[in-house]
Amino acid sequence: xxxxIVVLSLAGCSDVAPSGESPLPSTSSAPPTTADPPTSATRxxxxxxxxxxxxxxxxxxxxxxxxxxxxxxxxxxxxxxNLRVVAYTGTADDRPGTRIQDRGxxxxxxxxxGGVGPGEIGNFIVTGHRVSHNRPLEHAxxxxxxxxxxxxxxxxxxxxVVTRTMTISFRKPAxxxxxxxxxxxxxxxxxxxxMITISTCATPEDHAAGNYWHDELGNPEHRINKIGTxxxxxP
Numbered sequence: 001x002x003x004x005i006v007v008l009s010l011a012g013c014s015d016v017a018p019s020g021e022s023p024l025p026s027t028s029s030a031p032p033t034t035a036d037p038p039t040s041a042t043r044x045x046x047x048x049x050x051x052x053x054x055x056x057x058x059x060x061x062x063x064x065x066x067x068x069x070x071x072x073x074x075x076x077x078x079x080x081x082n083l084r085v086v087a088y089t090g091t092a093d094d095r096p097g098t099r100i101q102d103r104g105x106x107x108x109x110x111x112x113x114g115g116v117g118p119g120e121i122g123n124f125i126v127t128g129h130r131v132s133h134n135r136p137l138e139h140a141x142x143x144x145x146x147x148x149x150x151x152x153x154x155x156x157x158x159x160x161v162v163t164r165t166m167t168i169s170f171r172k173p174a175x176x177x178x179x180x181x182x183x184x185x186x187x188x189x190x191x192x193x194x195m196i197t198i199s200t201c202a203t204p205e206d207h208a209a210g211n212y213w214h215d216e217l218g219n220p221e222h223r224i225n226k227i228g229t230x231x232x233x234x235p
Contacts, residue, residue: 069154077147078139085126090114092127092180098217104134118151119158122182122191130200137200143226156235160196160228168223170215184227194230199223
């Protein structure tokens with residue numbers, strides 16, 4: 001198997017999105033359908049005497065071990081221990097995600113505009129606050145290449161290693177797209193590895209440079225993203 005890449009996006013004790021936010025789609029089965037009543041034949045020609053046997057059903061191969069339960073994240077190099085990561089349907093640092101971060105948790109957007117779950121092929125995005133609301137990712141910008149990010153779900157630990165840093169501007173849609181891409185930094189590319197993006201604000205750096213711009217949710221212009229690759233999975 002090829003190297004697994006993780007990108008961390010820093011943004012912040014519930015497993016589901018809080019009230020008022022869009023939860024992940026449920027997997028409940030659809031109600032049974034009622035068969036149409038038999039109708040009289042419309043043709044007089046006889047049915048074929050034999051038919052080809054049905055093709056065997058394909059069994060999909062899962063992209064990762066099946067796991068369920070709360071998701072937590074630990075980053076030993078910066079003292080983060082068992083930070084709750086709350087999944088929701090959306091995109092990084094949108095309004096539902098910001099509400100989760102404001103509760104002191106990390107937020108993980110999922111769905112077409114978001115990322116994937118722990119250990120899955122693609123971009124597992126995690127965002128959290130740096131200078132407010134318990135500051136869970138206060139020291140995320142200090143992460144260096146080679147530092148480990150440990151994500152646990154359902155008793156399975158996913159070990160990501162930081163490989164690079166990517167800083168983006170929220171005032172440039174093309175750069176925001178790089179953060180949310182399935183392959184971090186490369187929108188449109190097809191992912192082949194499991195990656196993580198830890199994303200948090202660059203408020204201190206922006207203010208030091210005299211840049212006090214922020215969006216309607218209070219996000220400063222720049223975000224610091226630590227990107228990582230999955231290197232091990234442990235039960």
